[in-house]
Amino acid sequence: MKTVIVVGNGMVGYKFCEKFVAKSSSDEYKLIVFGEEPRPAYDRVHLSAYFENQNANALELAPASWYKENNIELITGQRVSDIKKENKEIHTASGKSYTYDYLVLATGSVPFVPPISGVEKEGVFVYRTIEDLEEMMAYASQIKAIKPNGKAAILGGGLLGLEAGKAVLDMGLEAHVVEFAPKLMPRQLDTRSSNVLQLKLEDMGIQVHLSKATNKILGDKVIEGMEFGEDDRLDVDMLIISAGIRPRDELGKTCGLEMGTRGGIIVDNRMRTSTKDIFAIGEVALYNQMIYGLVAPGYEMADVAVNQIMGNQEVIMPEHMDMSTKLKLMGVDVASFGIPYMPVEKGLSIIFENKTKYLYKRINVSHDGKTLLGGILVGDAKDYNILHQMYLNGIALPDNAEELIVGARGGEGSAFGSAIDLPDTAQICSCESVSKGNICSSLLNGESKSLKDIISCTKATTGCGGCKPMVVELVNETLKSMGKKVKDVICEHFEYTRQELYGIIKVKGITSYDEALDKCGQGDGCEVCKPALASIFATIYNHTANKEDIIQDSNDRFLANIQRNGSYSVVPRIPGGEITPDKLIVLGDVAKQYGLYTKITGGQRIDLFGAELNDLPAIWKKLIDAGFESGHAYGKSLRTVKSCVGSTWCRYGMDESVSFAIALEERYKGIRSPHKLKGGVSGCIRECAEARGKDFGVIAVEGGWNLYVCGNGGATPKHAQLLAEQIDNETVIKYLDRFLMYYIRTAAPLMRTAAWLEKLEGGMEQLKKIVIEDSLNIAEELETDMQGLVDKYECEWKQAVENEEIGRRFKHFVNTDDRDDNLVFVPMREQKMPEPWTN
Amino acid sequence: MEALFQQYSPVALDKVTVWFKACQEHDIPENGGACVKYKNKQIALYHFKRKQKWYACQNLCPHKMEMVLSRGMLGDSEGIAKVACPMHKRTFSLETGENLNGDLPSIATFPVKVENGFVYIGFSE
Numbered sequence: 001m002k003t004v005i006v007v008g009n010g011m012v013g014y015k016f017c018e019k020f021v022a023k024s025s026s027d028e029y030k031l032i033v034f035g036e037e038p039r040p041a042y043d044r045v046h047l048s049a050y051f052e053n054q055n056a057n058a059l060e061l062a063p064a065s066w067y068k069e070n071n072i073e074l075i076t077g078q079r080v081s082d083i084k085k086e087n088k089e090i091h092t093a094s095g096k097s098y099t100y101d102y103l104v105l106a107t108g109s110v111p112f113v114p115p116i117s118g119v120e121k122e123g124v125f126v127y128r129t130i131e132d133l134e135e136m137m138a139y140a141s142q143i144k145a146i147k148p149n150g151k152a153a154i155l156g157g158g159l160l161g162l163e164a165g166k167a168v169l170d171m172g173l174e175a176h177v178v179e180f181a182p183k184l185m186p187r188q189l190d191t192r193s194s195n196v197l198q199l200k201l202e203d204m205g206i207q208v209h210l211s212k213a214t215n216k217i218l219g220d221k222v223i224e225g226m227e228f229g230e231d232d233r234l235d236v237d238m239l240i241i242s243a244g245i246r247p248r249d250e251l252g253k254t255c256g257l258e259m260g261t262r263g264g265i266i267v268d269n270r271m272r273t274s275t276k277d278i279f280a281i282g283e284v285a286l287y288n289q290m291i292y293g294l295v296a297p298g299y300e301m302a303d304v305a306v307n308q309i310m311g312n313q314e315v316i317m318p319e320h321m322d323m324s325t326k327l328k329l330m331g332v333d334v335a336s337f338g339i340p341y342m343p344v345e346k347g348l349s350i351i352f353e354n355k356t357k358y359l360y361k362r363i364n365v366s367h368d369g370k371t372l373l374g375g376i377l378v379g380d381a382k383d384y385n386i387l388h389q390m391y392l393n394g395i396a397l398p399d400n401a402e403e404l405i406v407g408a409r410g411g412e413g414s415a416f417g418s419a420i421d422l423p424d425t426a427q428i429c430s431c432e433s434v435s436k437g438n439i440c441s442s443l444l445n446g447e448s449k450s451l452k453d454i455i456s457c458t459k460a461t462t463g464c465g466g467c468k469p470m471v472v473e474l475v476n477e478t479l480k481s482m483g484k485k486v487k488d489v490i491c492e493h494f495e496y497t498r499q500e501l502y503g504i505i506k507v508k509g510i511t512s513y514d515e516a517l518d519k520c521g522q523g524d525g526c527e528v529c530k531p532a533l534a535s536i537f538a539t540i541y542n543h544t545a546n547k548e549d550i551i552q553d554s555n556d557r558f559l560a561n562i563q564r565n566g567s568y569s570v571v572p573r574i575p576g577g578e579i580t581p582d583k584l585i586v587l588g589d590v591a592k593q594y595g596l597y598t599k600i601t602g603g604q605r606i607d608l609f610g611a612e613l614n615d616l617p618a619i620w621k622k623l624i625d626a627g628f629e630s631g632h633a634y635g636k637s638l639r640t641v642k643s644c645v646g647s648t649w650c651r652y653g654m655d656e657s658v659s660f661a662i663a664l665e666e667r668y669k670g671i672r673s674p675h676k677l678k679g680g681v682s683g684c685i686r687e688c689a690e691a692r693g694k695d696f697g698v699i700a701v702e703g704g705w706n707l708y709v710c711g712n713g714g715a716t717p718k719h720a721q722l723l724a725e726q727i728d729n730e731t732v733i734k735y736l737d738r739f740l741m742y743y744i745r746t747a748a749p750l751m752r753t754a755a756w757l758e759k760l761e762g763g764m765e766q767l768k769k770i771v772i773e774d775s776l777n778i779a780e781e782l783e784t785d786m787q788g789l790v791d792k793y794e795c796e797w798k799q800a801v802e803n804e805e806i807g808r809r810f811k812h813f814v815n816t817d818d819r820d821d822n823l824v825f826v827p828m829r830e831q832k833m834p835e836p837w838t839n
Numbered sequence: 840m841e842a843l844f845q846q847y848s849p850v851a852l853d854k855v856t857v858w859f860k861a862c863q864e865h866d867i868p869e870n871g872g873a874c875v876k877y878k879n880k881q882i883a884l885y886h887f888k889r890k891q892k893w894y895a896c897q898n899l900c901p902h903k904m905e906m907v908l909s910r911g912m913l914g915d916s917e918g919i920a921k922v923a924c925p926m927h928k929r930t931f932s933l934e935t936g937e938n939l940n941g942d943l944p945s946i947a948t949f950p951v952k953v954e955n956g957f958v959y960i961g962f963s964e
């Protein structure tokens with residue numbers, strides 16, 4: 001039996017073990033691992049998570065028991081102090097010696113501490129191990145105890161420095177980043193993207209000091225500040241040095257291995273050092289005259305070393321190592337790939353920048369515009385995976401390469417092909433080296449059947465997790481191509497689409513949520529399926545939100561819209577926007593009495609903001625007594641039918657738009673739908689009511705009304721499209737009944753009419769056939785169902801104020817009549833507003 | 840705001856020194872929740888009828904520091920009881936307080952017991 005000794009149990013040393021035991025011939029070897037740190041290898045990349053949970057076990061790459069189970073002798077807390085090459089022997093600091101057949105050095109690196117005078121002072125730290133973190137945290141809490149607004153600086157504005165910046169913020173200290181270069185992350189970012197990142201970080205409260213050469217650490221024994229120039233200093237209570245890394249190559253040096261001029265143990269493309277039975281991997285290894293300070297190259301080195309030791313000579317390191325990275329720095333996406341920036345002789349750049357949103361995107365393309373050479377993304381890196389793949393696989397760029405970063409014009413389609421078009425060799429998960437071929441073939445040969453299987457058998461997505469969206473897409477597309485249906489199921493509790501569930505509930509006559517879970521679902525439900533079922537019950541039985549309040553979305557449960565500080569808004573219905581002076585006075589009185597902020601809404605009604613939960617019933621009692629009804633502004637249901645004054649007053653008016661708007665609003669009020677519904681009626685084609693921006697819009701024309709459907713404002717505005725022309729009032733209502741009911745039955749939860757139409761096979765032509773020609777032979781049923789809902793309408797606020805049991809819902813505390821003393825309002829333009837959010 | 844959050848730390852069953860009589864069993868809607876005031880603290884109390892269990896946690900959502908979790912919706916994620924904040928639907932495990940769909944800090948949870956129709960929440964101070 002041969003003995004392999006690994007020195008260093010860090011991320012790469014661990015990966016070596018993992019790859020080693022996965023080989024079938026591993027039981028012909030004895031594996032002994034030495035680690036200087038007190039615990040088994042842990043995930044250094046996510047070290048800052050330790051601030052949040054202080055749970056070292058959660059960071060462990062594998063527990064100590066794993067090493068035992070795999071016959072690995074793990075000796076932690078033990079430094080290897082010497083190598084005797086001639087005898088193939090190592091010595092430990094405690095004086096023991098061991099012999100090896102192969103030796104693997106995975107000793108990583110240490111933070112580089114520049115020789116600045118005073119760095120030895122108390123309060124100066126480095127950031128690499130869990131112990132470093134623990135010391136920093138203990139020190140920070142000492143500072144905070146005596147100085148609530150203590151300050152900490154990070155020396156170095158590179159990747160690790162900014163990571164440390166997050167740690168400082170998490171510790172509750174004021175954070176300063178001091179960088180020698182004139183920009184942040186000088187290696188990965190160009191000046192403009194660096195500026196964008198800086199703005200964002202400053203917005204988050206981190207102060208950035210660029211072009212500063214620190215020449216002295218001030219203070220007696222304890223750090224008090226940093227000195228840059230003569231009169232230039234920064235007072236700080238703590239300093240974290242993050243000025244780069246130095247390989248831990250002392251073992252190699254003392255035993256005479258060939259070293260790089262600036263450190264690092266030189267290795268060839270088989271990870272062999274100058275002595276053939278000694279290997280070096282990870283951050284201690286100098287390959288191609290470079291130290292690779294990232295995990296992915298380190299993992300690849302581990303793989304090569306394992307293969308070489310076991311005799312698979314053909315597995316070697318690639319000539320060129322990809323140093324692309326995608327990170328989340330304090331919640332900000334930052335990615336760079338390929339050649340991030342370059343002079344024009346080498347290629348041309350397409351740059352998009354929007355400082356108001358802290359966005360920067362840059363791609364570099366070859367002079368002929370055909371190949372992607374690299375790029376930078378700051379603020380939004382969701383396209384990183386696919387851009388990175390295009391770069392790695394040399395995929396030809398589309399004609400309008402700018403669409404890769406600014407999105408395709410006209411339509412929401414993306415300029416990218418999908419992940420399924422990539423070659424099989426494309427590496428999807430670079431942390432675990434999983435290719436597209438690995439994923440697809442595992443599904444095709446039946447080894448895996450789902451995303452879960454893929455993750456457990458390939459380990460894809462378990463590293464940095466950045467590849468997850470692509471893996472999901474590949475799994476779904478492959479399953480689809482195999483004829484397996486990938487359904488838009490509601491959630492883990494109901495394996496049906498909303499439309500299917502609608503059918504089941506109706507046929508089985510299910511009337512409560514628990515009954516639905518028991519008969520066709522599983523588990524205990526969640527915030528996705530509860531409101532979806534509430535909406536289905538409302539459609540079938542016109543249950544108001546009071547019937548089963550605990551399955552309603554919060555707004556429906558309290559019959560009011562929750563606002564920024566947990567107070568509520570009150571919106572009574574004002575059909576068609578028509579209101580008498582007397583009712584206006586009532587609104588004014590109520591608002592004054594309860595101190596509410598008032599504003600006219602976009603739907604021509606009046607919104608009263610800032611009501612406390614406890615006051616809602618009393619407010620609504622007053623409104624109902626004055627003849628108002630709920631406006632359902634909180635529900636996925638009809639909001640308003642907006643109108644212009646039409647022929648009643650307007651000199652251009654062709655018909656009475658207000659009267660018709662009121663009639664439509666009265667008809668459809670209270671009906672629950674997959675999403676909110678809005679309508680509009682204009683008296684002529686000048687369209688003052690903006691009816692074509694609504695889910696349904698009616699415009700008076702010569703000879704009747706034109707009916708438009710499936711428009712909306714909001715994030716992706718869509719104009720409603722013409723459904724029927726020159727029809728009379730009754731026909732408008734008939735078509736609307738059919739259209740609305742068909743939408744309510746078949747749309748997915750939270751899908752508005754425009755998105756629904758886009759998904760409807762056959763589109764508008766098909767919709768016309770169904771609504772006008774009754775091609776599905778369901779028109780009568782749709783009309784009857786709608787009439788049923790209309791007949792069953794009840795104002796749910798009336799129910800609530802008349803029923804004491806329901807009234808109890810509106811108390812902030814169950815055990816006292818006290819009010820929520822955390823509600824804070826501040827004055828604004830003669831009214832009030834909630835205190836602004838600070839986080 | 841942070842100070843508000845610091846007020847709440849989880850209490851394990853064996854650390855309970857005070858059983859606070861919060862309300863009667865029927866004061867809390869089945870499969871729903873309500874808010875209980877204890878000293879200057881706001882505690883969300885839930886009756887998860889489907890699981891035959893009671894849960895209590897801080898009412899403060901760590902996302903935007905609003906006192907709203909008692910108005911959230913109950914549910915489970917692969918069997919773990921959770922509550923979804925009514926504001927932006929962040930979900931938290933009612934067993935451990937952990938944020939299940941993001942990386943917000945955990946919320947504090949408290950032991951609950953029911954005796955003779957009364958509901959008690961366990962505190963250590």
Ligand SMILES: Cc1cc2nc3c(=O)[nH]c(=O)nc-3n(C[C@H](O)[C@H](O)[C@H](O)COP(=O)(O)OP(=O)(O)OC[C@H]3O[C@@H](n4cnc5c(N)ncnc54)[C@H](O)[C@@H]3O)c2cc1C
Pocket residue numbers: 007008009010011012013014034035036037044045046047048078079080081106107108109127128160163248251281282283284292293294295296298327
């Ligand atoms: C805060 C932080 C964030 C990071 N973020 C990222 C990121 O987002 N993406 C990325 O790709 N990389 C990141 N990195 C870099 C990544 O962690 C390293 O590339 C990786 O850990 C290198 O692995 P290694 O095994 O070579 O070294 P290490 O993980 O440092 O392991 C070396 C181990 O060997 C031990 N050792 C050394 N000498 C001896 C001896 N003589 N005897 C016994 N034991 C010894 C050391 O104690 C150490 O435990 C980050 C690093 C830090 C510190």
Ligand code: SF4
Pocket residue numbers: 644645646647650651652653654657682683684685686687688689
């Ligand atoms: S849409 Fe026509 S009828 Fe209505 S207000 Fe405008 S101009 Fe007058």
Ligand code: SF4
Pocket residue numbers: none
């Ligand atoms: S546009 Fe946005 S900010 Fe304005 S009310 Fe609507 S959701 Fe709120």
Ligand code: FES
Pocket residue numbers: 900901902903904905924925926927928929
């Ligand atoms: S305040 Fe709770 S999720 Fe935003």
